[in-house]
Amino acid sequence: MAHHGRRHACRSTLAAAALLVVVSGCGMAAGPSERGERAAVARQPIAGTAPTVPSPSASAEPSVPAEPSVPAEPSAPAEPSAPAEPSASPLALASSDAPLAGRIVVLDPGHNRDNGRYPSEINRPVDAGGFPKQCNTTGTATDSGVAESTVNWLLALALRDRLLALGADVQLTRQADEGWGPCIDERAAIANRAGAHLLLSLHADGAAPGARGFHVITPGLIEGWTDDIAADSQRLAIAVRDALVAAGLPTSDYLGEQGIDVRRDLGTLNRADVPAVMLEAGNLRNADDAALLTSDQGRRAIAEGLSSAVVAFLHG
Numbered sequence: 001m002a003h004h005g006r007r008h009a010c011r012s013t014l015a016a017a018a019l020l021v022v023v024s025g026c027g028m029a030a031g032p033s034e035r036g037e038r039a040a041v042a043r044q045p046i047a048g049t050a051p052t053v054p055s056p057s058a059s060a061e062p063s064v065p066a067e068p069s070v071p072a073e074p075s076a077p078a079e080p081s082a083p084a085e086p087s088a089s090p091l092a093l094a095s096s097d098a099p100l101a102g103r104i105v106v107l108d109p110g111h112n113r114d115n116g117r118y119p120s121e122i123n124r125p126v127d128a129g130g131f132p133k134q135c136n137t138t139g140t141a142t143d144s145g146v147a148e149s150t151v152n153w154l155l156a157l158a159l160r161d162r163l164l165a166l167g168a169d170v171q172l173t174r175q176a177d178e179g180w181g182p183c184i185d186e187r188a189a190i191a192n193r194a195g196a197h198l199l200l201s202l203h204a205d206g207a208a209p210g211a212r213g214f215h216v217i218t219p220g221l222i223e224g225w226t227d228d229i230a231a232d233s234q235r236l237a238i239a240v241r242d243a244l245v246a247a248g249l250p251t252s253d254y255l256g257e258q259g260i261d262v263r264r265d266l267g268t269l270n271r272a273d274v275p276a277v278m279l280e281a282g283n284l285r286n287a288d289d290a291a292l293l294t295s296d297q298g299r300r301a302i303a304e305g306l307s308s309a310v311v312a313f314l315h316g
Helices: 005-020 119-123 148-165 184-194 230-246 287-293 296-314
Strands: 104-109 125-127 132-134 169-172 198-205 215-219 260-263 276-283
Touching: 104 148, 104 184, 125 184, 148 169, 148 198, 148 296, 169 184, 184 198, 198 296, 215 230, 230 260, 230 276, 230 296, 276 287, 287 296
Parallel strands: 104 169, 104 198, 198 276, 215 260
Antiparallel strands: 125 132, 215 276
16 A cells, blocks of 8 residues: 555654644543544534443453445345456455455454553554644443453453454454553554554443444545545455445444544544554444343354455455
8 A cells, every 4th residue: 555645744743743733631431542633633423432441350251141435325225236256357366255355453452451551651642644633541340340341341352353364364453351551553553564454443432321333434634644544444344344234233323424523633544555444343332232241142243254255355
């Protein structure tokens, strides 16, 4: 993916300006993990989110229960198209048993378990795509105290295993659910350095208890930053949305349009030079969504849907 000259200029200017900025608060209560603060960049309005919840202790494992522009109204999520048969092109030489052979997928489990213990580290400003934003946030949690970071981590592992079985080279932006970070700019940089075919950032929201459903966030157009990935990211977002609907998940009834939202304030997406989207897999403050996301069966269903979306996108 070619870099734009003005992107480097923007980043150099921002680096100096960011030293004068003080960023505070832990926001991404409810995904988007970086949704903690609104940047001084135009974006679509986002519904209110719940306050940040401290991450649980390391032993708190979830139990198994008994923003060019995206169309305002994406096509209705009917049955997703079947993954294309491998062709003779250099990017599609995989066999039917390994349709993702030769493809690099970077998974970004949002936040980290101990972010709240490192306020000075996560609150320091970084370049989020032409404007400063805090390095990271704590994320949200279920009412019973299961941290979003843990939900994101376990979903990433389930999806990683499925993608590996399909032949993909899978890399994660963090290697455990402990410690703090990495910062939002570094998460994008990991995918850029890897030459990834796509970046999928995994999150869960923290909205009002009555709100339910998933939504996929695609980067809005920012000249010099996302103009090289916006169109492909839109296509990826639609593939993810359609696959999760086919898997039986409801789209968000409180945010976005038919399961897709466009934002220009998320550094992980703005700094990416590869197609990138952020999934808010559900609302952890909603009992039904929380039960789904904290169960092995629910995560497996989501991971299966996401793996189908990756195949459909890369062979579409």
